[in-house]
Amino acid sequence: FGPRPARGRSPGARKRPHLRHRPLPGDGAGRAGRHVVAGKSPKTNSISDSYAGGYFGHELGRSGYDGIIVRGQADRPVYLLLHEGKAELREAGALWGKTTGETEEVLKERHPGVRVAAIGPAGENLVRMACIIHDRTRAAGRPGLGAVMGAKRLKAIAVKGHTEKPLADPEGFARARADFAKDLLSNPEAVRLGEYGTARGLTWLSEMGILPTENFREGLFDATEAIGGERMAKTILVDRDTCAGCPIRCKRVVRTKFRGRVVVPEYGGPEYETLAAFGSLCRCSDLSAIAYANQLCNAYGLDTISAGVAIATLMEASEQGLIEERVPWGDPAAIVAWVERLARKEGLAGEIAEKGLEPWAKERGVDFVMTIKGVEVPMHEPRGKQGLSLSYAITPRGANHMEGMHDTMLEGDAPTPELGVSQGVDRFALRGKAELAILYENLRSFTNSLVMCAFTTNMTGSHYNYPQIRELLRYATGLEISPEGMLEIGERNFALLRLYSGLVGYRKQHDGLPRRFHEPLPKGASAGQPIDPEELRA
Numbered sequence: 001f002g003p004r005p006a007r008g009r010s011p012g013a014r015k016r017p018h019l020r021h022r023p024l025p026g027d028g029a030g031r032a033g034r035h036v037v038a039g040k041s042p043k044t045n046s047i048s049d050s051y052a053g054g055y056f057g058h059e060l061g062r063s064g065y066d067g068i069i070v071r072g073q074a075d076r077p078v079y080l081l082l083h084e085g086k087a088e089l090r091e092a093g094a095l096w097g098k099t100t101g102e103t104e105e106v107l108k109e110r111h112p113g114v115r116v117a118a119i120g121p122a123g124e125n126l127v128r129m130a131c132i133i134h135d136r137t138r139a140a141g142r143p144g145l146g147a148v149m150g151a152k153r154l155k156a157i158a159v160k161g162h163t164e165k166p167l168a169d170p171e172g173f174a175r176a177r178a179d180f181a182k183d184l185l186s187n188p189e190a191v192r193l194g195e196y197g198t199a200r201g202l203t204w205l206s207e208m209g210i211l212p213t214e215n216f217r218e219g220l221f222d223a224t225e226a227i228g229g230e231r232m233a234k235t236i237l238v239d240r241d242t243c244a245g246c247p248i249r250c251k252r253v254v255r256t257k258f259r260g261r262v263v264v265p266e267y268g269g270p271e272y273e274t275l276a277a278f279g280s281l282c283r284c285s286d287l288s289a290i291a292y293a294n295q296l297c298n299a300y301g302l303d304t305i306s307a308g309v310a311i312a313t314l315m316e317a318s319e320q321g322l323i324e325e326r327v328p329w330g331d332p333a334a335i336v337a338w339v340e341r342l343a344r345k346e347g348l349a350g351e352i353a354e355k356g357l358e359p360w361a362k363e364r365g366v367d368f369v370m371t372i373k374g375v376e377v378p379m380h381e382p383r384g385k386q387g388l389s390l391s392y393a394i395t396p397r398g399a400n401h402m403e404g405m406h407d408t409m410l411e412g413d414a415p416t417p418e419l420g421v422s423q424g425v426d427r428f429a430l431r432g433k434a435e436l437a438i439l440y441e442n443l444r445s446f447t448n449s450l451v452m453c454a455f456t457t458n459m460t461g462s463h464y465n466y467p468q469i470r471e472l473l474r475y476a477t478g479l480e481i482s483p484e485g486m487l488e489i490g491e492r493n494f495a496l497l498r499l500y501s502g503l504v505g506y507r508k509q510h511d512g513l514p515r516r517f518h519e520p521l522p523k524g525a526s527a528g529q530p531i532d533p534e535e536l537r538a
Contacts, residue, residue: 196229209524277308
């Protein structure tokens with residue numbers, strides 16, 4: 001194992017994005033209407049992945065292909081069309097420069113019934129926080145794989161199919177599917193998720209003192225009610241969308257205006273991560289501004305978490321006089337303007353978009369940048385759930401909230417008894433959580449390999465309801481997997497990622513957290529609980 005050259009961080013033609021659907025039928029289990037995009041990240045120079053919902057993955061599963069691997073580089077813009085069991089590249093010069101919504105409109109007019117994954121101007125401009133937008137409202141974000149598609153001059157992928165995936169036991173699967181739907185629809189948490197979306201989390205996270213606020217300087221936002229799920233439901237929400245086969249319908253669909261600019265339902269609406277990233281993290285209480293910034297990100301193909309962290313960094317840098325530009329805390333117009341500048345690579349924002357936030361901050365002497373291995377920290381504060389800090393520190397993907405444990409979900413009695421976890425945890429404790437962190441790292445790695453929805457998976461039966469997952473998998477594929485087998489699969493997946501990260505130069509010294517997390521939060525229910533760096537490495 002030796003370090004690879006730094007040039008690997010460029011979003012170039014040698015990187016090979018993979019798009020794959022899930023082992024379970026998307027219309028047969030409400031938790032499986034998803035797909036994964038994986039590849040070498042221009043942020044980390046290592047393998048990373050991103051999961052997205054909607055209907056693209058379901059249609060990909062019906063296309064006759066298990067997945068797509070994109071190699072090489074086109075000499076002009078193209079799009080990939082999968083239909084009737086055939087794959088062909090078509091000219092996309094007229095699509096280059098268009099938003100994701102405009103691209104989808106053109107492709108659906110040319111090929112009725114297709115589902116579309118596309119990049120916007122951010123991906124074309126090789127912005128390192130560019131993502132791939134599916135169905136206009138679902139983003140495969142975080143690792144910057146939109147820039148990889150842009151480097152390949154691959155504007156979009158359009159899929160349409162009629163092939164149904166064969167099941168090992170159709171009758172058994174139908175029974176298990178019905179049981180799952182019944183359990184899900186009778187669960188109060190699932191009902192609340194459908195009613196308020198993931199945005200319902202803002203209020204209780206702020207009450208717990210762990211809502212990322214003011215670039216993670218605080219965990220309590222005094223204007224949470226102005227941007228939360230309840231306020232959205234009463235004001236700008238016009239509909240609820242869903243993913244293939246899911247009865248919850250948690251996806252927000254909004255209509256509003258921000259200073260004369262219209263937010264249209266076709267681009268969906270902001271979810272928790274976006275509301276926190278453009279809201280509390282930037283001290284913005286203007287819900288319409290956040291909704292418009294979300295629409296811009298979906299249209300341009302820009303990761304909302306990364307964009308929010310970048311703008312919050314600029315706000316703090318402006319406050320401290322480290323940059324000439326004035327970027328005031330809480331200014332909704334500034335947030336919207338800087339989103340557009342990031343996507344277009346303009347001025348100071350263009351430097352961040354070109355280099356990545358972490359390298360830019362190091363060059364500028366900004367020591368409060370909230371990134372791990374080059375990836376911006378998501379909207380989950382580890383000082384109030386310290387087991388999460390272990391996952392943040394060791395993940396080979398960079399800051400990732402979708403792998404590992406969340407202590408707040410494990411505070412009750414017997415969170416996963418079928419796996420030997422019979423006691424709840426103290427969310428402020430770090431000592432003694434290493435084995436538990438490894439357990440949940442492996443479990444999440446397993447469920448991620450099934451490309452399953454984390455929300456529905458953890459709302460029926462016991463935590464993550466692994467017996468039902470194994471049952472669905474057995475009826476769908478014929479595979480019998482024990483609890484120990486799940487852990488082995490997850491451990492193997494995670495170990496391979498760690499091994500590859502070693503190949504590209506990562507070492508133990510790269511496992512760590514931003515300095516700010518080793519300082520205490522000043523107020524709120526999680527105040528005075530810094531993460532001890534020595535205990536973290538013990």
